Amino acid sequence: xxxxxCLIALLFSLCLWSCSTxxxxxxxxxDASLGSFKAFEIQPVFNATGTPIKQDTLAFLTAYxxxxxxxxHLQLSSSPEAKSGILVVQNDILLYEASRPTGIGFGNMGGxxxxxxSRCKIRTRLVEKSTxxxxxxxxxxxxxxxGAIGNETQEWFLxxxxxxxxxxxxxxxxx
Numbered sequence: 001x002x003x004x005x006c007l008i009a010l011l012f013s014l015c016l017w018s019c020s021t022x023x024x025x026x027x028x029x030x031d032a033s034l035g036s037f038k039a040f041e042i043q044p045v046f047n048a049t050g051t052p053i054k055q056d057t058l059a060f061l062t063a064y065x066x067x068x069x070x071x072x073h074l075q076l077s078s079s080p081e082a083k084s085g086i087l088v089v090q091n092d093i094l095l096y097e098a099s100r101p102t103g104i105g106f107g108n109m110g111g112x113x114x115x116x117x118s119r120c121k122i123r124t125r126l127v128e129k130s131t132x133x134x135x136x137x138x139x140x141x142x143x144x145x146x147g148a149i150g151n152e153t154q155e156w157f158l159x160x161x162x163x164x165x166x167x168x169x170x171x172x173x174x175x
Contacts, residue, residue, distance in 0.1 A: 024168045025139040032135035034126075034173050038085040039077040041129065042066050048092040048123070057096075061158045065091065068159070068166035074173070086129040091165065095121035095141075098154050117145045118154075120161045124169065138168045 028034065045061045047053045069076060069089075077086050097119045119142070126136040142161045 024141075024164075026136070026168065026172060027138070028136045028172060029134070034087075034136060035175055036085065037087045037128075037173075039075040039082075040069055040087050040089050040169075041077040041080070042069065042089045043091070045091045045093060045122075047096075048094055049096055051096075053093065053096055057098075057154070057158065058093075060155060061091075061093075061162060064159050064162035065089070065165060068162040069169070071163075072166045072170040074166065074170055083130040087135070088127040088129050089169070090125040090127060092123045092125075093120065094123055094139075095119060098157065117143065118157045119143045120157070122161065122165055124165055126169070126172070136172050138165075138172065140164050140168055 042062065042065050045058045045065070047058060066076060097117070099118050121139065121141045124138045124140065125134050127133065128135050140161075142157075142164050144157055144160060
């Protein structure tokens with residue numbers, strides 16, 4: 001009886017929530033002085049997966065990136081003509097799997113449904129606008145798994161992805 005209770009408690013806790021951001025891979029040019037840049041210009045997110053992604057998804061992610069950059073106190077450029085002190089942020093989605101079933105969860109135990117997993121891998125490049133030179137790059141992967149009790153939405157997941165990218169860029173800007 002105790003073993004069964006422990007097993008149920010373990011499965012229950014595993015199925016409730018799982019969220020991870022793998023440690024991003026970061027590259028900064030040796031001659032780059034990121035502290036000299038004053039603002040960011042975020043370009044629309046590009047689908048580099050080779051599979052179709054809804055245009056709304058790309059637009060939402062671009063908007064959420066702008067929102068998350070502001071929350072990280074990363075100044076957004078207000079003038080498209082300005083070139084000095086501006087970093088252009090280019091984001092390419094390399095992998096995007098939204099709410100795919102994993103086959104593991106309460107659904108297999110006679111409960112209400114299987115677990116779901118969402119994954120996104122984004123390559124971010126920071127390009128000096130005045131020279132068009134890549135001065136830094138990061139590869140960020142976000143995974144979220146929810147059990148039958150969770151209520152994941154695509155918009156929530158895209159906000160989490162944008163938050164992870166913005167946090168990584170903010171970290172790169174620190175001296």
